[in-house]
Amino acid sequence: MTGQQTARKFLVDAMLGKLATWLRLAGCDTVYNPGIHDDELLKMAVEETRILLSSDVELVRRAENQGVSSMLVRGSVDFEVAEVFRVFQVAPQIDPSKARCSKCNGQLTELRNKEREKIKDLVFEQTYDHYDIFWHCQECDNVYFQGGYWDNIQKYMERIQKIMEIREQPR
Ligand SMILES: [Zn+2]
Structure with missing residues (x-):
């Protein structure tokens, strides 16, 4: 598990809010703004080299035509979340010093002892x-x-890990 995995940046469409939360907690810079129009989503994906995760077939097709890395994700159910983590090699682990704010994608500052004030x-x-x-x-x-x-959160990530392991086994 290298630090490179957390360098992946995502852009998540309006239907996949839960997925955005899990990616942020796992340390990925993830933009989720349900108010953004498709055209703006694509523009941002290109300009910020973000991977587009969308439940919209047409949007994913457009993204691919523009050379944007993307993946069709049908929903934020466990299986789909695990598939995104597997495909983009995101470790399903929570390290609060690396995690992003699940609400706004901001970076977190650790506060100990007196700093807690x-x-x-x-x-x-x-x-x-x-x-x-x-x-x-x-x-x-x-x-x-x-x-x-x-x-x-830990338990959820463990579940995702298990699903990923099942998927990785050759059939
Ligand atoms: Zn925040």
């Missing part, structure tokens, strides 16, 4: 007292910590 007003007091490390998105002020939802 920065986010004191953004979380519940009990949460603040309980965790030694937080990750703060400077773009949207979202705060992450390794609470119960974190376990759920």
